[in-house]
Amino acid sequence: MDKPTSFKYQGGELPLPFFFPDATRAVVKTIDSQDLVSTKTPGILVNTYHLFRELGSDVFDKFNGVGNFMNYHGGIISDSGGFQVMSLIKRKEGLGKVTDEGVTFKPEGQKKILLTPEKSIRFQMSLSSDMLVVLDDFTDPKANYKEAKVSVERTIDWAKRSKAEFEKLCQKNKLTKGRKPYLLGVVQGGEFQDLRKECTKRLVEIGFDGLGYGGWPIKNGGGFDYKSAETIAKYTPKNYFLYGLGVGKPDEIVKLVGMGYSIFDCVLPTRDARHKRLYVFNAASIGKINLKDKNFYSFYTPNKQKYVLDKTPVSKACDCLLCKNYSKGYLAHLSRMDEITALRLATIHNLRFYSLLMEKLRENY
RNA sequence: GCUGAGGUGGCGGAGCGGACAAUCGCACCAGACUGUAAAUCUGGCGGUCGGAAGACCUACCUAGGUUCGAAUCCUAGCCUCAGCA
Numbered sequence: 060m061d062k063p064t065s066f067k068y069q070g071g072e073l074p075l076p077f078f079f080p081d082a083t084r085a086v087v088k089t090i091d092s093q094d095l096v097s098t099k100t101p102g103i104l105v106n107t108y109h110l111f112r113e114l115g116s117d118v119f120d121k122f123n124g125v126g127n128f129m130n131y132h133g134g135i136i137s138d139s140g141g142f143q144v145m146s147l148i149k150r151k152e153g154l155g156k157v158t159d160e161g162v163t164f165k166p167e168g169q170k171k172i173l174l175t176p177e178k179s180i181r182f183q184m185s186l187s188s189d190m191l192v193v194l195d196d197f198t199d200p201k202a203n204y205k206e207a208k209v210s211v212e213r214t215i216d217w218a219k220r221s222k223a224e225f226e227k228l229c230q231k232n233k234l235t236k237g238r239k240p241y242l243l244g245v246v247q248g249g250e251f252q253d254l255r256k257e258c259t260k261r262l263v264e265i266g267f268d269g270l271g272y273g274g275w276p277i278k279n280g281g282g283f284d285y286k287s288a289e290t291i292a293k294y295t296p297k298n299y300f301l302y303g304l305g306v307g308k309p310d311e312i313v314k315l316v317g318m319g320y321s322i323f324d325c326v327l328p329t330r331d332a333r334h335k336r337l338y339v340f341n342a343a344s345i346g347k348i349n350l351k352d353k354n355f356y357s358f359y360t361p362n363k364q365k366y367v368l369d370k371t372p373v374s375k376a377c378d379c380l381l382c383k384n385y386s387k388g389y390l391a392h393l394s395r396m397d398e399i400t401a402l403r404l405a406t407i408h409n410l411r412f413y414s415l416l417m418e419k420l421r422e423n424y
Numbered sequence: 425g426c427u428g429a430g431g432u433g434g435c436g437g438a439g440c441g442g443a444c445a446a447u448c449g450c451a452c453c454a455g456a457c458u459g460u461a462a463a464u465c466u467g468g469c470g471g472u473c474g475g476a477a478g479a480c481c482u483a484c485c486u487a488g489g490u491u492c493g494a495a496u497c498c499u500a501g502c503c504u505c506a507g508c509a
Contacts, residue, residue, distance in 0.1 A: 081459075081460060083459095083460050084460090088460080088462095088463080089463075104459070106459080106460080109460085109461095136459090138459050139459085140459095141459070142459045142460085143459095143460095143461090145459095146459095146460075146461075147461070151461095154461090166461070167461095192459075195459095197459090245459085271459075272459095273459075274459095275458085276458065276459095277458070283458090302459090303458095303459090304458095304459035305458050305459040305460095306458065306459085307458050308458070311458080324458095324459060325458050325459080325460095326457085326458065326459085326460045326462085327457075327458055329460085330457065330458090330460065330462065330463095330464085331457070332463090333462080333463045333464080334456090334457065334462080334463075334464065334465090335463090336457085363452095364451090364452085395451095397463075399463075401463090402463055405463095
């Protein structure tokens with residue numbers, strides 16, 4: 060019953076902990092699969108909702124999985140579409156609804172689709188991902204206790220159905236030990252610790268390979284909700300993967316790794332890159348990165364006029380395509396002209412920052 | 425030299441007698457972004473005081489003038505651009 064030491068995927072095993080960026084639509088925005096490899100990123104998270112809506116399973120049956128489709132051969136985790144319950148339905152009314160059966164999505168100008176726990180699993184199987192995530196009912200960040208409880212009950216019910224469908228498909232496809240992907244349950248319950256505890260325990264009764272810290276990880280008053288993360292970790296068996304879904308900022312990841320979390324994904328490094336925010340270690344070299352420093356990293360805004368004449372690299376504690384080959388001056392020019400290459404270089408840089416961060420965390424795991 | 429058009433904030437460019445410290449865009453400054461409806465979104469952007477509402481000052485090429493009131497009308501000057509010589 061020891062904690063997991065590696066994550067098996069189709070290409071071998073990945074050491075823990077690791078961070079996967081989000082390739083929602085089977086692409087990490089602005090870069091391609093070869094760029095991704097160059098950042099030493101070990102894997103990606105793809106999204107069921109988007110790929111199901113935009114492509115359907117025929118493509119993935121034909122290509123034999125999303126990895127082959129992308130010609131990307133790192134680890135692949137597929138998200139269930141559970142996050143879209145919040146981002147598309149609960150955050151804004153009228154784009155769909157949630158019932159016990161599943162989730163109906165109907166964004167403006169698009170056809171209505173129904174995603175059930177079973178459908179989500181079936182589709183994720185066609186993606187041939189290494190870890191599947193159960194469809195969950197995202198607890199609205201503004202939910203009161205009663206509403207949070209409803210989302211927890213539904214999440215547990217859906218988890219049961221997902222597990223049953225998963226086992227059925229594994230049997231049917233003769234996916235036995237070694238070839239069987241992982242299945243992740245997702246804990247909901249908002250900031251209510253007794254709900255988090257109950258959800259965790261009841262998911263463990265159903266049986267999964269890991270549990271995800273679900274919901275919105277930022278408290279209503281602001282600040283990361285470490286308490287819920289701790290509650291989940293406390294009641295999760297040691298041999299389970301603990302996954303911080305959508306987490307997060309570098310310092311948040313460092314803290315969660317300390318609690319036993321070993322899998323992370325987040326849009327921040329890639330979105331921030333596109334929004335002109337680069338992550339830089341406050342260190343003179345990669346060897347001198349010290350995560351114990353309170354301020355071990357800072358932000359760099361690439362498009363300032365004052366950088367145009369700067370011949371130094373963005374970071375000396377980085378070995379990415381950008382930092383090894385180009386100056387702040389050149390990047391400033393590309394960024395100021397809104398050249399798409401600036402976004403690509405920034406994305407590559409931020410992903411290397413995150414992969415370096417995880418390399419450092421692995422040293423003490 | 426003649427004819428025509430025009431000179432507005434860092435730049436482009438609205439406004440063409442009161443509602444103008446002056447629409448809008450760019451640039452600039454600050455902030456946000458957490459299982460991606462996001463190469464996006466907010467806010468600020470003449471000066472001084474104020475948290476804000478607001479108050480006062482200096483402003484639409486220059487100098488005069490008309491008017492209760494002018495970036496807007498008149499006169500002169502300077503300058504720019506286009507076409508013709």
